Amino acid sequence: MTTEPSKAPPLYPKTHLLAASGIAALLSLALLVFPSSDVEAKKTTLSLELESPAEQLTQDQDAADAVQATNEPVQSPFAQIENSTDDTQQTAQAAPAPVVEEKKNPSHKEVVVAKGDTLSTLFQKVGLSSTLASEILASDKQAKQFTRLKRGQKLEFELDSDGQLTQLHSKISDLDSISLSKNAKGYAFSRTTAKPTVRSAYVHGVINSSLSQSAARAGLSHSLTMDMASVFGYDVDFAQDIRQGDEFDVIYEQKVVNGKAVGIGPILSARFTNRGKTYTAVRYTNKQGNSSYYTADGNSMRKAFIRTPVDFARISSRFSMGRKHPILNKIRAHKGVDYAAPRGTPIKAAGDGKVLLAGRRGGYGNTVVIQHGNSYQTLYGHMQGFAKGVKTGGSVKQGQVIGYIGTTGLSTGPHLHYEFQVNGVHVDPLGQKLPMADPIARNERTRFLQQSQPLMARMDQEKATMLASSKR
Numbered sequence: 001m002t003t004e005p006s007k008a009p010p011l012y013p014k015t016h017l018l019a020a021s022g023i024a025a026l027l028s029l030a031l032l033v034f035p036s037s038d039v040e041a042k043k044t045t046l047s048l049e050l051e052s053p054a055e056q057l058t059q060d061q062d063a064a065d066a067v068q069a070t071n072e073p074v075q076s077p078f079a080q081i082e083n084s085t086d087d088t089q090q091t092a093q094a095a096p097a098p099v100v101e102e103k104k105n106p107s108h109k110e111v112v113v114a115k116g117d118t119l120s121t122l123f124q125k126v127g128l129s130s131t132l133a134s135e136i137l138a139s140d141k142q143a144k145q146f147t148r149l150k151r152g153q154k155l156e157f158e159l160d161s162d163g164q165l166t167q168l169h170s171k172i173s174d175l176d177s178i179s180l181s182k183n184a185k186g187y188a189f190s191r192t193t194a195k196p197t198v199r200s201a202y203v204h205g206v207i208n209s210s211l212s213q214s215a216a217r218a219g220l221s222h223s224l225t226m227d228m229a230s231v232f233g234y235d236v237d238f239a240q241d242i243r244q245g246d247e248f249d250v251i252y253e254q255k256v257v258n259g260k261a262v263g264i265g266p267i268l269s270a271r272f273t274n275r276g277k278t279y280t281a282v283r284y285t286n287k288q289g290n291s292s293y294y295t296a297d298g299n300s301m302r303k304a305f306i307r308t309p310v311d312f313a314r315i316s317s318r319f320s321m322g323r324k325h326p327i328l329n330k331i332r333a334h335k336g337v338d339y340a341a342p343r344g345t346p347i348k349a350a351g352d353g354k355v356l357l358a359g360r361r362g363g364y365g366n367t368v369v370i371q372h373g374n375s376y377q378t379l380y381g382h383m384q385g386f387a388k389g390v391k392t393g394g395s396v397k398q399g400q401v402i403g404y405i406g407t408t409g410l411s412t413g414p415h416l417h418y419e420f421q422v423n424g425v426h427v428d429p430l431g432q433k434l435p436m437a438d439p440i441a442r443n444e445r446t447r448f449l450q451q452s453q454p455l456m457a458r459m460d461q462e463k464a465t466m467l468a469s470s471k472r
């Protein structure tokens with residue numbers, strides 16, 4: 001019931017990362033691009049053990065005391081592309097010190113925003129008057145975007161031979177730049193968004209300790225690891241089935257600007273070998289534009305229920321008709337499964353359904369009960385709290401976060417008590433055969449195979465190439 005998640009010893013697995021740029025022969029396949037409508041990708045932020053430095057780097061990106069000091073891909077969903085420009089911005093590392101630098105060109109000056117800076121202090125630092133700063137701000141309504149300064153942001157000034165400001169330019173994100181250019185009337189504002197190149201990347205990993213650690217070492221981001229767990233979540237129980245030696249291959253989409261990864265697209269295909277059994281998944285967007293994951297031969301990955309409502313938790317107590325209750329200290333049936341996980345870990349709805357209860361229920365504490373169709377009901381107890389929008393009488397989607405791990409009610413430590421009922425009878429959720437969803441439509445089968453076969457072939461080739469090169 002209670003218990004802290006056990007910390008695995010720091011093992012160093014033979015994991016491998018191969019960037020898509022690697023093998024020329026595979027480049028033709030590397031350019032496979034799918035529309036990036038976000039259908040199945042469930043972006044939950046699980047509180048995993050964030051022990052790897054790679055994970056921490058992406059967490060700390062806000063610190064911003066170094067501009068573009070990291071090549072870690074940006075986790076945030078990818079911004080809209082308004083117009084394409086050839087972004088000639090240098091991705092050179094900016095000096096963190098707020099010192100004015102005179103670059104090769106004498107009429108070019110740049111300054112890095114430090115704590116407490118305003119546009120007028122920055123103007124003063126490059127020898128321009130703060131009056132000019134206010135004039136510029138008044139000259140175009142959108143110019144005030146230059147007042148939303150972030151520490152570490154670089155401002156570039158172009159001056160003419162008389163020392164007059166002709167252009168002010170700043171890169172505000174990996175993709176966006178803003179500028180003000182002098183014209184006859186004053187200064188005109190413009191904003192440009194670079195169009196990223198889309199390519200696909202391959203990653204292979206072997207599980208040596210936990211999935212999250214092994215994935216991070218293989219170079220798979222936190223969010224893609226979550227996505228992979230969601231994709232295989234119907235077949236693989238990530239809470240109890242993962243074993244040392246399990247393997248995965250993932251091909252995912254990457255958005256790149258100036259050689260720098262600025263966005264991670266969806267997983268295009270993946271393979272997960274769990275205890276010797278291999279599962280495949282291919283993302284397919286049908287003619288109606290809906291994307292979903294299928295096995296390589298076209299069966300849906302989706303089923304009516306996901307295996308476990310909490311990813312990366314540990315089963316602390318199983319379904320049983322008679323066990324000693326840890327608090328009541330007498331023999332009582334345990335009509336559910338307990339998943340121990342840190343407080344605040346998200347809990348997902350096992351399937352689509354109607355919320356019969358989102359509230360307190362005696363010894364269960366904060367509880368959600370969901371009705372799925374006519375025959376099935378699931379119950380989630382001891383929650384710390386409910387997710388936003390989850391309330392009695394409402395409805396939820398499969399995989400939607402409904403609440404967070406806690407220890408409310410009769411409970412000795414943070415865990416989820418999960419029950420599954422079929423026609424009013426409690427059954428062991430771990431023993432259930434899960435109802436299946438529909439396979440690829442017959443009239444889309446050819447198109448599906450045209451997309452899935454090259455992806456499967458590429459995973460074979462990449463893996464073979466990689467294993468060969470690691471033996472050398």
Ligand SMILES: [Zn+2]
Nearest residue numbers: 336337338417
């Ligand atoms: Zn329980």
